Amino acid sequence: MGKIIVIKCGGSMIDSLTDEFYESIKNLQALGYQPVIVHGGGPAINSMLDKMNIKSEFVNGLRKTTDEVMNVVEMVLSGSISNKLVRHLQMQGIASIGINGADSGLLYAEAKDLSNLGFVGEIKTINKDVIHKLITIGLVPVISPIASGIDGVDCYNINADTAAGEIAVALDAQKLLFVTDVPGVLKNGNMIKDVTNKEILALIDEGTISGGMIPKVMAAIHGLEGGMTEAVIVSGKKPLIEGTDMVGTIIRKEVEVSETHEQII
Template sequence: MSKTVVLKCGGSTVHQLSDSFFQSLNALIENNWKVMIVHGGGPDITNMLKALNIETEFVKGQRKTTEAVLEIAEMVLAGKINKHLTNLLQQKGLNSIGISGSDGEMLQAEFLDKENLGLVGKVTSVNRSVVSLLMENGYIPVVAPLARTVTHDTLNVNADLAAAAIAQAVGAQKLLFVTDVPGILDESKQLIKEITPSKIQSYIEDEVITGGMIPKVQSAMTTLSDTLKEVMIVSGQQAFIENDDFKGTKIVREQEVSST
């Protein structure tokens, strides 16, 4: 049976992906995993907005998106970063095709909170035919997190939430959030190897988990299912597979805590 893994590559790490990261990616492919990638782009979007003197503001971790911000977000996500990542994969010998979530009506969305966030989308449905077509033909789809409304307006979508919605829609067995930290760190900055939703909830309340880590753990908690049994947070700066085991933080349902 084919197994699918969705990797979300953070904008925080997309320019620093290490050789050992690609070795782990290759190991997945050699083990017959079908791979697809969704990417973010926060820092590049912020830099471009700054260069063009366009104001930007975050509300509860999501970027407030005006028409001007959306124009830049689309240019940076579907242009600069999407092509950078696709080219990088090709350089490593991995066939990949970059697309925007707004292509082929792949990601459909409605306004998340038009009044406070502007042109930010909440994914309502995913048309998996485009990515399935690519994966079945040996390509890694590289998806920029943009979506369309039913009236064909483009919306900016948080990449963590987009990756989770896609993972669910394609029936992925694994979802990996590739970011700039080795995983979830506890109050003493030690790596947590395995964590369940109830512990995550208390870490959010105690502000041990903050900022950009929040949409990751929240999407993990809403996406875990009988098919998608584990979501991982891993680093893009090192190997995420070592001795046949995944390295980082494993988020599992309460009943699936490993006995070791």
């Protein structure tokens, strides 16, 4: 089937993705990668909520999702955002299909904290066969982070960074890319090219990594612990790769002394 690479596109980047980004997807395919795209849509959801005069609030960085908010989230993510990405991919000659996590039982979740967060879900199961079948027939899946409820709830809103990390682990993906509006992890204005999972935690503690970058790097760490080779924070305004190398901040798992000893043996 080839090497799977999960690419998470941030909602703030959807309208800013350049032709170079889509060309990079084709280049990744030429290098033997099978792309799987997971996307967010925060700014578009905010805009639609404002137009509909629906109040929304955030709790610990997660959008509290009421029934009204959930309807808008599903409409925007599985409607306009997913369709826009698929259209642009098709225009570049990349066969793709938009699906959401509730389709064919792809994602099942339960409430993360129903009383405080409403219908924000925590993924419990992933039907990876659905994605494998789409890849097998030559399609790039474009996944909206909506999940069915294992507890009888129609659907849950899933943090897109977390969903991308969970899907990458389930698929045994080799790489996980987070496409953002910055070139990578920045410290004092300079991009960090290589960093380990333990160094990432130190950067969070010192405040270098904050805000919306935290769920991205934590999802990256989860993926590395699940066996992934590397995760990369990249810009959607530039090519994702140069030659065969990823462009951005590469996050790798720090090799423990015991692991090194085992490799030598």
